[in-house]
Amino acid sequence: MPLRDIFGPRGGQHGQDACAPPARCRPPHELQEALAFLEAYHAETGAPGLAQRRQEVLRGGHLTLSSAELTHGARMAWRHSTRCVGRLPWASLQVRDLRQVTAAPEVFAHLCDHLRAALNGGRILPILSVFGPGVRLHNDQLIRYAGYRQPDGTVRGDPQNVALTGHLQRLGWAGGRVRPLTCCPWR
Numbered sequence: 116m117p118l119r120d121i122f123g124p125r126g127g128q129h130g131q132d133a134c135a136p137p138a139r140c141r142p143p144h145e146l147q148e149a150l151a152f153l154e155a156y157h158a159e160t161g162a163p164g165l166a167q168r169r170q171e172v173l174r175g176g177h178l179t180l181s182s183a184e185l186t187h188g189a190r191m192a193w194r195h196s197t198r199c200v201g202r203l204p205w206a207s208l209q210v211r212d213l214r215q216v217t218a219a220p221e222v223f224a225h226l227c228d229h230l231r232a233a234l235n236g237g238r239i240l241p242i243l244s245v246f247g248p249g250v251r252l253h254n255d256q257l258i259r260y261a262g263y264r265q266p267d268g269t270v271r272g273d274p275q276n277v278a279l280t281g282h283l284q285r286l287g288w289a290g291g292r293v294r295p296l297t298c299c300p301w302r
Contacts, residue, residue, distance in 0.1 A: 149178040156187050186210040189243050208241045217247040254279050
């Protein structure tokens with residue numbers, strides 16, 4: 116199921132998702148995945164109301180997760196991520212439901228709060244922040260080393276981040292050594 120359908124706005128807060136077609140237009144496998152998630156969520160958590168949630172999905176054609184469903188879904192995804200060696204504490208993942216946050220200044224403030232909370236005075240906590248529609252972070256982690264392609268083709272810094280560094284420079288970032296942001300926990 117596409118993330119836009121799972122991590123859409125909270126039901127009722129922003130009205131109906133104008134992009135969601137009715138159930139009769141939704142590919143059957145997407146509805147089946149949504150229903151399978153709901154069944155797994157209710158089986159694993161013992162939460163009541165499965166029949167009602169199934170009817171909502173079939174009637175509306177998409178699944179808008181509650182905060183509890185979002186949290187459990189994120190934990191399930193981490194638990195089942197075979198490529199992540201650090202997934203053992205999956206059940207302790209804290210999920211920050213920030214789907215109502217879409218404005219850049221608010222997103223930035225919440226990202227700084229995310230870093231503060233995750234660093235936890237040196238005792239790292241697994242935290243996931245989920246933002247609202249249209250929010251896009253250009254990097255896969257909040258803190259990364261830059262990577263600079265040199266004239267001779269070699270890379271100074273992190274080779275994985277050459278494309279991201281170039282993109283940020285095209286957006287106006289000067290690069291080089293910078294002072295830590297005043298909101299950040301390591302200052």
